[in-house]
Amino acid sequence: MSEPEGTNPVADEDGSECERNQPKDVWFLAGTFGTRAERTCSIPEWVPVAFPLVNLTGNPAACASFMSTAKGSAVLDGEKVEADSSLGEPISVQGVALNPVSGTDERFTTIGCGLWVQLPPLKPGKHTLTIRGQAQDFSVAVDYSLTVGAA
Template sequence: MNGYWRHWMRTDMSNRRVIGSLLVWAGLLCATSAIAAPPKPAAAATVLPLNTKIEGLGYAELSARWWRWTDRFPGGMEPYRDPDGRWCAVAQDGPVWFLAGTDGSANVKRRCSVPVGKHVFLPIINLYQRTRYRIATRQRAAECRSLLDGLALNNDALRSAVVLIDGVQVTDPKRYRARTEGCFDAFGDDENDGTAAVIAASDGYWLLLPPMKPGRHTLVVGANYGRGDADEDGYGNMVQNFEYVLDVGGPTY
Protein backbone atom coordinates (compact mmCIF):
# COMPACT_ATOMS: atom_id res chain seq x y z
CA MET A 1 0.00 0.00 0.00
CA ASN A 2 2.02 2.93 -1.26
CA GLY A 3 1.67 6.67 -0.97
CA TYR A 4 1.12 9.03 1.95
CA TRP A 5 -0.73 12.32 1.81
CA ARG A 6 -1.57 14.66 4.67
CA HIS A 7 -2.44 12.68 7.78
CA TRP A 8 -3.52 9.31 6.35
CA MET A 9 -2.24 6.53 4.19
CA ARG A 10 -3.65 7.23 0.73
CA THR A 11 -3.37 5.86 -2.76
CA ASP A 12 -4.52 7.52 -5.99
CA MET A 13 -7.27 5.66 -7.86
CA SER A 14 -8.35 7.57 -10.98
CA ASN A 15 -9.69 10.86 -9.59
CA ARG A 16 -10.10 9.57 -6.05
CA ARG A 17 -7.90 8.83 -3.10
CA VAL A 18 -8.29 5.78 -0.97
CA ILE A 19 -7.42 5.36 2.64
CA GLY A 20 -6.96 1.95 4.16
CA SER A 21 -7.28 1.77 7.90
CA LEU A 22 -7.89 -1.49 9.68
CA LEU A 23 -7.14 -3.54 12.69
CA VAL A 24 -5.73 -7.06 12.48
CA TRP A 25 -4.14 -9.37 15.01
CA ALA A 26 -1.47 -12.02 14.39
CA GLY A 27 -3.43 -14.63 12.44
CA LEU A 28 -1.19 -17.57 13.22
CA LEU A 29 -1.49 -17.01 16.95
CA CYS A 30 -5.26 -16.68 16.65
CA ALA A 31 -5.46 -19.88 14.66
CA THR A 32 -3.29 -21.76 17.16
CA SER A 33 -5.37 -20.58 20.08
CA ALA A 34 -8.60 -21.50 18.31
CA ILE A 35 -7.37 -25.03 17.63
CA ALA A 36 -6.12 -25.55 21.18
CA ALA A 37 -9.20 -24.24 22.96
CA PRO A 38 -11.97 -22.49 21.00
CA PRO A 39 -13.01 -19.37 22.97
CA LYS A 40 -16.56 -18.97 24.11
CA PRO A 41 -18.77 -16.55 22.15
CA ALA A 42 -18.89 -13.10 23.69
CA ALA A 43 -22.00 -12.04 25.52
CA ALA A 44 -24.47 -10.23 23.29
CA ALA A 45 -23.87 -6.91 25.09
CA THR A 46 -20.10 -6.93 24.47
CA VAL A 47 -20.50 -5.25 21.07
CA LEU A 48 -23.42 -2.89 20.64
CA PRO A 49 -25.80 -3.69 17.73
CA LEU A 50 -25.79 -1.76 14.47
CA ASN A 51 -28.99 0.13 15.36
CA THR A 52 -27.38 1.68 18.45
CA LYS A 53 -27.38 5.48 18.67
CA ILE A 54 -25.01 7.47 20.87
CA GLU A 55 -26.37 11.00 21.20
CA GLY A 56 -28.15 10.48 17.88
CA LEU A 57 -25.14 9.01 16.06
CA GLY A 58 -25.12 5.44 14.75
CA TYR A 59 -22.29 3.35 13.34
CA ALA A 60 -22.29 5.08 9.95
CA GLU A 61 -22.32 8.58 11.41
CA LEU A 62 -19.59 7.65 13.88
CA SER A 63 -17.46 6.32 11.03
CA ALA A 64 -17.63 9.72 9.33
CA ARG A 65 -16.69 11.41 12.62
CA TRP A 66 -13.85 8.91 13.02
CA TRP A 67 -12.35 9.85 9.66
CA ARG A 68 -12.60 13.55 10.48
CA TRP A 69 -10.94 12.84 13.82
CA THR A 70 -7.88 11.36 12.10
CA ASP A 71 -7.36 14.63 10.25
CA ARG A 72 -7.04 16.61 13.48
CA PHE A 73 -3.60 15.20 14.26
CA PRO A 74 -0.51 17.24 13.39
CA GLY A 75 1.77 15.81 10.71
CA GLY A 76 3.82 12.88 11.97
CA MET A 77 1.36 12.12 14.77
CA GLU A 78 -1.39 10.51 12.71
CA PRO A 79 -3.30 7.82 14.64
CA TYR A 80 -2.00 5.00 12.44
CA ARG A 81 1.61 6.09 13.18
CA ASP A 82 1.20 5.83 16.96
CA PRO A 83 3.94 3.34 17.95
CA ASP A 84 2.67 2.37 21.39
CA GLY A 85 -0.40 4.38 22.41
CA ARG A 86 1.34 7.59 23.48
CA TRP A 87 -1.05 9.70 21.33
CA CYS A 88 -4.29 7.95 22.28
CA ALA A 89 -5.75 10.98 24.03
CA VAL A 90 -5.06 13.48 21.23
CA ALA A 91 -8.20 15.23 19.89
CA GLN A 92 -10.60 13.03 21.86
CA ASP A 93 -13.90 14.59 22.91
CA GLY A 94 -17.52 13.62 23.47
CA PRO A 95 -19.01 10.36 24.75
CA VAL A 96 -17.19 8.10 22.25
CA TRP A 97 -13.47 7.32 22.43
CA PHE A 98 -11.86 6.56 19.05
CA LEU A 99 -9.14 3.98 18.47
CA ALA A 100 -7.13 3.77 15.24
CA GLY A 101 -5.47 1.17 13.06
CA THR A 102 -2.00 1.09 11.51
CA ASP A 103 -0.46 1.78 8.12
CA GLY A 104 0.22 -1.93 7.61
CA SER A 105 4.00 -1.62 7.88
CA ALA A 106 4.32 -3.25 11.32
CA ASN A 107 2.46 -5.25 13.94
CA VAL A 108 1.73 -2.76 16.72
CA LYS A 109 0.60 -3.13 20.31
CA ARG A 110 -0.70 0.03 21.97
CA ARG A 111 -1.54 0.77 25.57
CA CYS A 112 -3.97 3.59 26.35
CA SER A 113 -5.74 5.10 29.33
CA VAL A 114 -9.45 5.60 28.64
CA PRO A 115 -11.73 7.64 30.92
CA VAL A 116 -14.52 5.84 32.73
CA GLY A 117 -17.90 6.11 31.01
CA LYS A 118 -16.66 6.36 27.43
CA HIS A 119 -17.96 4.21 24.61
CA VAL A 120 -15.19 2.87 22.36
CA PHE A 121 -15.37 2.91 18.56
CA LEU A 122 -12.80 1.34 16.25
CA PRO A 123 -12.55 -0.32 12.85
CA ILE A 124 -12.10 -4.01 12.27
CA ILE A 125 -11.25 -3.39 8.62
CA ASN A 126 -12.50 -0.56 6.46
CA LEU A 127 -11.86 1.78 3.56
CA TYR A 128 -12.49 5.45 2.92
CA GLN A 129 -12.55 7.35 -0.34
CA ARG A 130 -12.79 11.04 -1.03
CA THR A 131 -12.72 13.20 -4.09
CA ARG A 132 -9.43 14.84 -4.92
CA TYR A 133 -11.08 18.17 -5.69
CA ARG A 134 -14.03 20.16 -4.38
CA ILE A 135 -17.32 19.00 -5.91
CA ALA A 136 -20.24 21.27 -6.70
CA THR A 137 -23.59 20.41 -5.14
CA ARG A 138 -25.18 19.40 -8.46
CA GLN A 139 -22.40 16.85 -9.08
CA ARG A 140 -22.34 15.26 -5.65
CA ALA A 141 -24.85 12.47 -6.25
CA ALA A 142 -22.93 10.95 -9.17
CA GLU A 143 -19.55 11.37 -7.50
CA CYS A 144 -20.85 9.89 -4.26
CA ARG A 145 -22.23 6.81 -6.01
CA SER A 146 -18.84 6.27 -7.64
CA LEU A 147 -17.10 6.47 -4.27
CA LEU A 148 -19.49 4.04 -2.60
CA ASP A 149 -19.31 1.55 -5.47
CA GLY A 150 -15.52 1.56 -5.30
CA LEU A 151 -15.51 0.95 -1.56
CA ALA A 152 -17.93 -1.95 -1.87
CA LEU A 153 -15.55 -3.94 -4.08
CA ASN A 154 -13.35 -4.95 -1.17
CA ASN A 155 -15.91 -4.84 1.62
CA ASP A 156 -18.16 -7.24 -0.27
CA ALA A 157 -15.20 -9.64 -0.30
CA LEU A 158 -14.15 -9.77 3.34
CA ARG A 159 -12.17 -13.00 3.68
CA SER A 160 -11.94 -13.32 7.44
CA ALA A 161 -12.41 -11.40 10.67
CA VAL A 162 -11.54 -12.38 14.24
CA VAL A 163 -12.22 -10.20 17.28
CA LEU A 164 -11.21 -10.97 20.86
CA ILE A 165 -12.35 -8.78 23.72
CA ASP A 166 -10.67 -9.68 27.00
CA GLY A 167 -9.88 -13.04 25.44
CA VAL A 168 -13.46 -13.79 24.47
CA GLN A 169 -14.30 -14.20 20.79
CA VAL A 170 -17.01 -12.04 19.30
CA THR A 171 -19.51 -14.05 17.28
CA ASP A 172 -19.59 -13.26 13.56
CA PRO A 173 -17.87 -9.86 13.44
CA LYS A 174 -18.80 -9.67 9.74
CA ARG A 175 -22.28 -8.56 10.78
CA TYR A 176 -20.91 -5.22 11.99
CA ARG A 177 -20.60 -3.67 8.57
CA ALA A 178 -21.52 0.00 8.34
CA ARG A 179 -21.61 2.21 5.26
CA THR A 180 -22.36 5.90 5.12
CA GLU A 181 -25.73 6.25 3.42
CA GLY A 182 -24.36 9.01 1.27
CA CYS A 183 -21.26 11.16 1.32
CA PHE A 184 -20.11 13.71 3.85
CA ASP A 185 -17.93 16.79 3.76
CA ALA A 186 -14.45 15.39 4.40
CA PHE A 187 -13.29 18.41 6.41
CA GLY A 188 -16.44 20.07 7.74
CA ASP A 189 -19.50 19.27 9.80
CA ASP A 190 -22.16 20.30 7.27
CA GLU A 191 -22.45 18.31 4.05
CA ASN A 192 -25.44 20.27 2.78
CA ASP A 193 -24.32 23.86 3.02
CA GLY A 194 -24.84 24.51 -0.68
CA THR A 195 -21.19 25.09 -1.54
CA ALA A 196 -18.56 22.99 -3.27
CA ALA A 197 -16.71 20.61 -0.99
CA VAL A 198 -14.40 17.64 -0.92
CA ILE A 199 -16.80 14.76 -0.31
CA ALA A 200 -16.01 11.39 1.21
CA ALA A 201 -17.61 8.02 1.94
CA SER A 202 -16.81 5.20 4.34
CA ASP A 203 -17.52 1.47 4.15
CA GLY A 204 -16.22 -1.19 6.47
CA TYR A 205 -16.56 -3.27 9.61
CA TRP A 206 -16.59 -1.53 12.97
CA LEU A 207 -16.95 -2.15 16.68
CA LEU A 208 -18.93 0.05 19.04
CA LEU A 209 -18.39 -1.01 22.65
CA PRO A 210 -20.29 0.14 25.73
CA PRO A 211 -18.39 1.82 28.56
CA MET A 212 -16.07 -0.73 30.14
CA LYS A 213 -15.58 -1.38 33.82
CA PRO A 214 -12.54 0.28 35.40
CA GLY A 215 -9.41 -1.80 35.03
CA ARG A 216 -7.37 -3.38 32.26
CA HIS A 217 -8.98 -4.65 29.04
CA THR A 218 -7.60 -6.06 25.81
CA LEU A 219 -8.84 -5.73 22.24
CA VAL A 220 -7.43 -7.95 19.52
CA VAL A 221 -8.81 -7.72 16.00
CA GLY A 222 -7.83 -9.58 12.87
CA ALA A 223 -9.27 -9.27 9.37
CA ASN A 224 -8.33 -9.28 5.73
CA TYR A 225 -9.87 -8.72 2.35
CA GLY A 226 -9.57 -11.41 -0.31
CA ARG A 227 -10.96 -10.40 -3.68
CA GLY A 228 -8.45 -12.57 -5.49
CA ASP A 229 -7.94 -9.86 -8.11
CA ALA A 230 -6.16 -7.30 -5.96
CA ASP A 231 -5.63 -3.97 -7.63
CA GLU A 232 -2.14 -2.64 -8.20
CA ASP A 233 -2.16 -0.90 -4.82
CA GLY A 234 -2.91 -4.08 -2.91
CA TYR A 235 -6.17 -3.14 -1.21
CA GLY A 236 -7.81 -6.31 -2.45
CA ASN A 237 -5.63 -8.36 -0.09
CA MET A 238 -5.15 -5.87 2.73
CA VAL A 239 -3.92 -7.36 6.03
CA GLN A 240 -2.55 -5.87 9.26
CA ASN A 241 -1.79 -6.90 12.85
CA PHE A 242 -3.07 -4.86 15.77
CA GLU A 243 -3.73 -5.03 19.52
CA TYR A 244 -4.81 -2.62 22.27
CA VAL A 245 -4.41 -2.78 26.03
CA LEU A 246 -6.87 -0.32 27.57
CA ASP A 247 -6.55 0.95 31.12
CA VAL A 248 -10.03 2.22 31.87
CA GLY A 249 -10.01 4.84 34.59
CA GLY A 250 -6.22 5.29 34.56
CA PRO A 251 -3.02 3.23 34.37
CA THR A 252 -3.04 -0.23 35.92
CA TYR A 253 0.21 -1.87 36.92
Protein backbone atom coordinates (compact mmCIF):
# COMPACT_ATOMS: atom_id res chain seq x y z
CA MET A 1 0.00 0.00 0.00
CA SER A 2 3.03 2.26 0.07
CA GLU A 3 3.72 2.14 -3.66
CA PRO A 4 1.73 3.72 -6.51
CA GLU A 5 0.21 1.33 -9.04
CA GLY A 6 2.76 2.09 -11.79
CA THR A 7 5.67 0.69 -9.73
CA ASN A 8 3.73 -1.56 -7.36
CA PRO A 9 5.04 -5.16 -7.18
CA VAL A 10 1.43 -6.39 -6.90
CA ALA A 11 0.56 -4.80 -10.27
CA ASP A 12 3.85 -5.97 -11.83
CA GLU A 13 3.30 -8.34 -14.76
CA ASP A 14 6.86 -9.51 -15.44
CA GLY A 15 8.86 -9.23 -12.19
CA SER A 16 10.65 -5.98 -12.96
CA GLU A 17 9.43 -4.53 -9.63
CA CYS A 18 10.34 -7.55 -7.44
CA GLU A 19 13.16 -5.73 -5.64
CA ARG A 20 11.20 -2.58 -4.85
CA ASN A 21 11.16 -1.62 -1.15
CA GLN A 22 12.32 -5.02 0.15
CA PRO A 23 13.34 -5.14 3.82
CA LYS A 24 16.68 -6.76 4.69
CA ASP A 25 15.31 -9.58 6.88
CA VAL A 26 12.65 -11.15 4.61
CA TRP A 27 11.93 -11.17 0.86
CA PHE A 28 8.29 -10.60 -0.02
CA LEU A 29 6.87 -11.98 -3.23
CA ALA A 30 3.68 -10.27 -4.38
CA GLY A 31 0.33 -11.67 -5.33
CA THR A 32 -1.84 -9.72 -7.77
CA PHE A 33 -4.83 -7.40 -7.69
CA GLY A 34 -6.95 -10.28 -9.00
CA THR A 35 -5.18 -11.06 -12.26
CA ARG A 36 -2.68 -13.60 -13.58
CA ALA A 37 1.04 -12.80 -13.82
CA GLU A 38 4.28 -14.51 -14.87
CA ARG A 39 7.28 -12.98 -13.12
CA THR A 40 11.03 -13.51 -13.18
CA CYS A 41 12.80 -12.37 -9.99
CA SER A 42 16.21 -12.53 -8.38
CA ILE A 43 16.40 -13.10 -4.63
CA PRO A 44 19.48 -12.71 -2.44
CA GLU A 45 20.84 -15.74 -0.60
CA TRP A 46 20.16 -16.30 3.10
CA VAL A 47 16.90 -14.32 3.20
CA PRO A 48 13.60 -16.00 4.18
CA VAL A 49 10.74 -15.65 1.67
CA ALA A 50 7.10 -14.76 2.41
CA PHE A 51 4.06 -14.37 0.15
CA PRO A 52 0.28 -14.45 0.24
CA LEU A 53 -1.88 -16.96 -1.58
CA VAL A 54 -4.75 -14.53 -1.12
CA ASN A 55 -5.15 -11.62 1.30
CA LEU A 56 -7.32 -8.64 2.21
CA THR A 57 -7.29 -5.54 4.37
CA GLY A 58 -10.47 -4.20 5.91
CA ASN A 59 -12.56 -4.46 9.03
CA PRO A 60 -13.05 -7.60 11.14
CA ALA A 61 -16.39 -8.48 9.49
CA ALA A 62 -14.92 -8.19 5.98
CA CYS A 63 -11.97 -10.39 7.00
CA ALA A 64 -14.25 -13.00 8.56
CA SER A 65 -16.36 -13.20 5.40
CA PHE A 66 -13.29 -13.28 3.14
CA MET A 67 -11.54 -15.97 5.15
CA SER A 68 -14.64 -18.19 5.25
CA THR A 69 -14.10 -18.86 1.53
CA ALA A 70 -10.29 -18.48 1.30
CA LYS A 71 -8.37 -21.33 -0.30
CA GLY A 72 -5.19 -21.69 -2.26
CA SER A 73 -1.97 -23.52 -2.93
CA ALA A 74 1.71 -22.92 -3.46
CA VAL A 75 4.08 -25.27 -5.26
CA LEU A 76 7.85 -24.72 -5.05
CA ASP A 77 9.95 -26.80 -7.43
CA GLY A 78 7.13 -29.33 -7.79
CA GLU A 79 6.53 -29.70 -4.03
CA LYS A 80 3.46 -28.31 -2.29
CA VAL A 81 4.19 -25.91 0.58
CA GLU A 82 1.81 -25.25 3.45
CA ALA A 83 0.11 -21.92 4.11
CA ASP A 84 -0.86 -20.37 7.43
CA SER A 85 -4.13 -18.55 8.04
CA SER A 86 -4.01 -15.00 9.32
CA LEU A 87 -7.53 -14.36 10.53
CA GLY A 88 -7.33 -10.67 11.35
CA GLU A 89 -4.14 -8.98 12.46
CA PRO A 90 -3.95 -5.23 13.09
CA ILE A 91 -1.41 -3.69 10.72
CA SER A 92 -0.04 -0.17 10.43
CA VAL A 93 0.17 1.10 6.86
CA GLN A 94 1.92 4.06 5.28
CA GLY A 95 -0.27 4.62 2.25
CA VAL A 96 0.61 6.53 -0.90
CA ALA A 97 -1.50 8.42 -3.39
CA LEU A 98 -2.32 6.43 -6.56
CA ASN A 99 -2.14 3.13 -4.73
CA PRO A 100 -5.22 1.09 -5.75
CA VAL A 101 -5.78 -0.14 -2.18
CA SER A 102 -4.83 2.72 0.14
CA GLY A 103 -5.43 5.65 -2.22
CA THR A 104 -4.03 8.03 0.38
CA ASP A 105 -0.62 9.22 1.50
CA GLU A 106 -1.55 8.98 5.17
CA ARG A 107 -0.54 6.48 7.85
CA PHE A 108 -3.43 4.37 9.14
CA THR A 109 -4.22 1.12 10.93
CA THR A 110 -6.33 -1.60 9.37
CA ILE A 111 -6.96 -5.33 9.74
CA GLY A 112 -5.06 -7.77 7.51
CA CYS A 113 -6.13 -11.34 6.83
CA GLY A 114 -5.27 -14.06 4.36
CA LEU A 115 -3.42 -17.24 3.61
CA TRP A 116 0.35 -16.70 3.82
CA VAL A 117 3.42 -18.83 3.21
CA GLN A 118 6.73 -18.32 5.00
CA LEU A 119 9.76 -20.19 3.71
CA PRO A 120 13.32 -20.46 4.99
CA PRO A 121 16.00 -19.09 2.66
CA LEU A 122 15.99 -20.90 -0.67
CA LYS A 123 19.09 -22.71 -1.92
CA PRO A 124 21.16 -20.84 -4.51
CA GLY A 125 20.10 -21.47 -8.10
CA LYS A 126 16.89 -21.49 -10.10
CA HIS A 127 13.44 -22.26 -8.67
CA THR A 128 9.86 -22.25 -9.86
CA LEU A 129 6.98 -21.14 -7.66
CA THR A 130 3.30 -21.37 -8.50
CA ILE A 131 0.85 -19.38 -6.37
CA ARG A 132 -2.91 -19.84 -6.60
CA GLY A 133 -5.48 -18.29 -4.28
CA GLN A 134 -9.18 -17.57 -4.18
CA ALA A 135 -11.71 -16.04 -1.80
CA GLN A 136 -15.22 -14.86 -2.62
CA ASP A 137 -15.04 -13.54 -6.22
CA PHE A 138 -11.33 -12.65 -6.01
CA SER A 139 -8.57 -14.89 -7.39
CA VAL A 140 -4.80 -14.76 -7.74
CA ALA A 141 -2.52 -16.71 -10.09
CA VAL A 142 1.22 -16.01 -10.19
CA ASP A 143 3.98 -18.11 -11.75
CA TYR A 144 7.45 -17.14 -10.56
CA SER A 145 10.80 -18.04 -12.07
CA LEU A 146 13.22 -17.32 -9.23
CA THR A 147 16.99 -17.09 -9.23
CA VAL A 148 18.60 -17.15 -5.80
CA GLY A 149 22.08 -15.68 -5.69
CA ALA A 150 24.26 -13.09 -4.03
CA ALA A 151 22.55 -9.85 -3.01
